[in-house]
Amino acid sequence: MSVLGPAACGLSSDRDFRHDGLFYDDDEQLARVAAPFLRDGLAAGDPVVLTTSPHAARVLREAVGDHPLLHVLERNEAYRTRTPTAITTFRRLADEYTGEGVPRVRVVGEVDFGATERDWLEWQRYESVVNEAMADCPVWGLCLFDTQRLAPRLLETALATHSALVDPDGRAANPRFVDPADYLRGLPVPDEPLEGTPPRLDAPDVADFVGLRHAVARELTTAGGDDDLAADFGLAVDEMVSNAVRHGLPPVSLRLWTAEDRIVCTIGDGGPGWDDPFAGYGPAHGDDLSRGGMGLWLARQLCDHVDISGGPDGTGVRVRLTVRLR
Incomplete structure (x- = not known):
């Protein structure tokens, strides 16, 4: 569906x-x-x-x-x-x-x-x-x-x-x-050059979600964007991590990069994959927002680019979030 x-x-x-x-x-x-x-x-x-x-x-x-x-x-x-x-x-x-x-x-x-x-x-x-x-x-x-x-x-x-x-x-x-x-x-999933460089934050197997949230927030405060941009991007990241935990399989991973003009974060899990090309272009349950299903929809509104692909070995789900620094 x-x-x-x-x-x-x-x-x-x-x-x-x-x-x-x-x-x-x-x-x-x-x-x-x-x-x-x-x-x-x-x-x-x-x-x-x-x-x-x-x-x-x-x-x-x-x-x-x-x-x-x-x-x-x-x-x-x-x-x-x-x-x-x-x-x-x-x-x-x-x-x-x-x-x-x-x-x-x-x-x-x-x-x-x-x-x-x-x-x-x-x-x-x-x-x-x-x-x-x-x-x-x-x-x-x-x-x-x-x-x-x-x-x-x-x-x-x-x-x-x-x-x-x-x-x-x-x-x-x-x-x-x-x-x-x-x-x-x-349509292609474009390459992101930052992914070929060491990340500012690398969590290959997320277990401490509260600690991860604080670590992401610390990196965003030093990335050069304003407070609203950092808060929005942090919310998008948090929603995607929560989605990976709820709907995917471990390990859940997160990597984050910062540059002068953008912030990039990838969130992955080891689940069976996902093939809904319309994902995130509306709340999953329509107008009934009380039923949830808003994570990817929110991320698409809070980020400049949201790219979804399989994991590097062809399994799992990998979401890449990008926001431009203004």
């Missing part, structure tokens, strides 16, 4: 979410292709939310004019910097509008993939995960991809993660769409 849990805005067991892609070369093409989607939604009484670059939002607003159902949401308010927060934002957006009796919301979105290939990977994951995370939400998403600005690898991601494409001829099924679970399993 996926640890995404039930969608907060689920209306039925069928998939209500539509995830379309639009590739554009210039402003004229963007307006010509996207404007019918916007006008059709407004005519049907669907609220339409633009959460794109400021430039694209201006182009689209000029194309359709003012309308009381047309709203602009700042892109950084919708997507934030971490992908689980973006999923939560869009699910809450759907809840907000459907709670007012609206059957469906249309969203025109444009992800900022970031400046580095390491940042790209998080949003590549997002574009696929969202197909499952939003499956039961009555949202029709249209994602914009600027072919003149985005790297070829990101355009390939767009083709693999959107089940339908919109172009000047209309909307059509995308034959290059890849099943989300298969796509996510195919």
